[in-house]
Amino acid sequence: MPIFSYIVLSIALFSIGIVGVLTRRNAIIIFMSIELMLNAVNLMLVAFSKMHQNAAILAGDVSGTAGMDGQLFVFFIMVVAAAEVSVGLAIIVMMYRNIHSVDVNFLNRLKH
Amino acid sequence: MNALIVSAVLGVVMMFSGILLKQKTAVRNVAIAGILLLLIVNLLEMNGITLFKIDTHGMLLFDHFALLFNAVVFAAVLLYFLLSSAEMEKVGVNYAEYFALIFFILCGVTLVTSFKSLLILFLGIEIISIPLYILTGSDKRNLKSNEASLKYFLLGTFSTGLMLMGIALLYGARGTFSTAVSPMVTATPNFLLLGGMSLLLFSMAFKVSAAPFHFWTPDVYDGAPTVFTSFMATIVKVVAFAGFVRLFDDAFEAQQAQWRIWVAVITAVTLFIGNITAVFQQSVKRMLAYSSIAQAGFMLFALYAMNADGKEGLLLYTAAYCIATIGIFAVLARMSDYTFDGFNGLSRGEPLVAGALTVFLLSLAGIPLTAGFMAKFYMLKAALATPGSSWLVVFAVLMAAVSVYYYFRVIQAMYFKAPGETVQPSFPAFFKWMLGILAVLVILLGLFPELLLGRLYF
Numbered sequence: 001m002p003i004f005s006y007i008v009l010s011i012a013l014f015s016i017g018i019v020g021v022l023t024r025r026n027a028i029i030i031f032m033s034i035e036l037m038l039n040a041v042n043l044m045l046v047a048f049s050k051m052h053q054n055a056a057i058l059a060g061d062v063s064g065t066a067g068m069d070g071q072l073f074v075f076f077i078m079v080v081a082a083a084e085v086s087v088g089l090a091i092i093v094m095m096y097r098n099i100h101s102v103d104v105n106f107l108n109r110l111k112h
Numbered sequence: 113m114n115a116l117i118v119s120a121v122l123g124v125v126m127m128f129s130g131i132l133l134k135q136k137t138a139v140r141n142v143a144i145a146g147i148l149l150l151l152i153v154n155l156l157e158m159n160g161i162t163l164f165k166i167d168t169h170g171m172l173l174f175d176h177f178a179l180l181f182n183a184v185v186f187a188a189v190l191l192y193f194l195l196s197s198a199e200m201e202k203v204g205v206n207y208a209e210y211f212a213l214i215f216f217i218l219c220g221v222t223l224v225t226s227f228k229s230l231l232i233l234f235l236g237i238e239i240i241s242i243p244l245y246i247l248t249g250s251d252k253r254n255l256k257s258n259e260a261s262l263k264y265f266l267l268g269t270f271s272t273g274l275m276l277m278g279i280a281l282l283y284g285a286r287g288t289f290s291t292a293v294s295p296m297v298t299a300t301p302n303f304l305l306l307g308g309m310s311l312l313l314f315s316m317a318f319k320v321s322a323a324p325f326h327f328w329t330p331d332v333y334d335g336a337p338t339v340f341t342s343f344m345a346t347i348v349k350v351v352a353f354a355g356f357v358r359l360f361d362d363a364f365e366a367q368q369a370q371w372r373i374w375v376a377v378i379t380a381v382t383l384f385i386g387n388i389t390a391v392f393q394q395s396v397k398r399m400l401a402y403s404s405i406a407q408a409g410f411m412l413f414a415l416y417a418m419n420a421d422g423k424e425g426l427l428l429y430t431a432a433y434c435i436a437t438i439g440i441f442a443v444l445a446r447m448s449d450y451t452f453d454g455f456n457g458l459s460r461g462e463p464l465v466a467g468a469l470t471v472f473l474l475s476l477a478g479i480p481l482t483a484g485f486m487a488k489f490y491m492l493k494a495a496l497a498t499p500g501s502s503w504l505v506v507f508a509v510l511m512a513a514v515s516v517y518y519y520f521r522v523i524q525a526m527y528f529k530a531p532g533e534t535v536q537p538s539f540p541a542f543f544k545w546m547l548g549i550l551a552v553l554v555i556l557l558g559l560f561p562e563l564l565l566g567r568l569y570f
Contacts, residue, residue, distance in 0.1 A: 007284075014277055021270055030266055037273035041280045048284040055287075069289055073231055077276060080238045084272075087245050088265050094249060095258045104262070 006047035013040035123215035130208025188434035213243035260335025278311030291362035333401035342441030383409035417494035425490030432483035457531030483557035
């Protein structure tokens with residue numbers, strides 16, 4: 001069953017996203033890496049959705065609606081991610097206006 | 113269901129009131145009337161009167177615990193509005209929008225306390241988080257506020273990513289997002305199920321700022337405008353706990369053996385780091401941030417114990433912790449100096465304020481006769497029902513003893529030190545009486561916790 005390849009691909013994408021968040025210093029690129037993580041999740045949800053659908057059909061369910069909730073979830077993630085992008089970019093722009101940089105190394109004033 | 117719809121509508125009403133009403137006191141009165149309405153419709157639903165009949169296909173369940181928890185949270189927000197809403201004017205010009213965002217957060221709160229599907233949990237957490245990113249950065253010219261909001265945003269979305277991966281893995285294992293799974297399906301643990309469970313554990317620990325996922329908390333709480341720190345440290349934190357407990361109670365009951373040890377470790381580390389670091393703080397605001405981590409350690413006992421006592425304890429802890437912390441932050445927001453020295457000699461000029469503040473601090477430290485003591489007592493009693501947990505309870509009591517040190521530093525500054533050269537703030541009479549009422553509530557709940565807990569069983 002090729003579901004394993006999908007799992008490996010989306011875990012690989014997810015890990016690239018995590019490494020990006022942890023190592024990059026540019027706020028925009030960190031943000032991009034987070035979006036990559038969300039899209040890895042979307043891919044995995046769609047793959048699982050098809051897997052559960054096929055399993056239900058093999059088990060004799062003829063309606064074909066099993067596993068649809070996974071694909072519905074993807075749309076919710078997209079909508080919420082769009083809302084997050086709008087707020088997140090606004091915050092980054094607000095910071096850029098004040099310090100003329102989007103480097104997160106500047107984010108250490110609060111420590112003192 | 114009542115509170116969910118009414119809070120969303122009230123958010124929109126507040127947005128329009130910002131356009132239509134010119135006076136800030138009018139906006140504030142609309143907000144206070146709104147939160148009262150929200151509390152009333154929620155109490156109506158507790159007594160069986162549902163205004164909206166909507167079939168949610170089993171995704172939401174407004175059980176008695178969820179409704180009572182909502183009622184406590186709405187009452188805390190009402191007290192917060194009465195005490196601190198005047199301070200919000202100083203943050204920025206968008207006064208009505210702050211209230212609108214808070215009502216939208218309350219909409220997310222009702223989702224998180226009553227979800228039966230992982231989809232609703234995700235939506236609820238996001239509806240709470242996104243307005244919070246905005247509120248954290250609402251002081252737009254202040255660099256610290258900018259920094260706090262960017263940090264909170266990046267780490268918050270990162271933890272949401274982890275949570276979504278956890279949900280996706282669980283979906284792969286179970287084929288459904290519903291948390292009401294039959295034990296038959298979940299009997300065999302596999303790597304999808306365990307991976308999803310640990311990712312959900314990490315991301316929820318992040319949301320409640322439990323160590324080792326607490327590192328964002330002091331910076332964000334310190335940088336955000338103090339009125340909104342007060343809201344984040346109380347309402348949002350306890351609601352995340354309610355969601356945490358509900359999630360693990362419903363979805364991972366069968367895996368309790370696997371996650372319980374992890375929760376015990378997280379609890380111990382949270383208690384240790386929160387209390388020990390709080391001792392070394394110079395700023396009261398930062399001390400309260402670490403103290404909120406330490407209190408989160410105690411609230412984790414509800415998750416660890418996962419029994420009826422733990423849920424009662426969580427409810428009482430919510431009330432005790434919210435009232436005391438809202439009171440302390442309301443005073444702090446009016447101070448000009450946030451260090452311990454800023455409180456020097458407060459008892460001479462303002463005996464009532466200093467007295468109320470003492471009651472709140474004693475309650476947070478868990479001294480008997482206050483609500484904080486009863487809340488901690490219920491938590492530890494719940495934990496003792498689990499075999500092999502006595503080391504954790506002993507450790508928690510020791511850490512509570514450490515916490516007495518930093519809470520008493522404020523009391524010592526207020527009563528036993530001469531006033532410094534900093535100008536003491538003046539408190540309006542209404543504010544002082546509200547603080548007095550809060551202090552009475554703390555003592556009342558400490559003497560008669562049944563007043564609140566008795567409502568849970570009928």
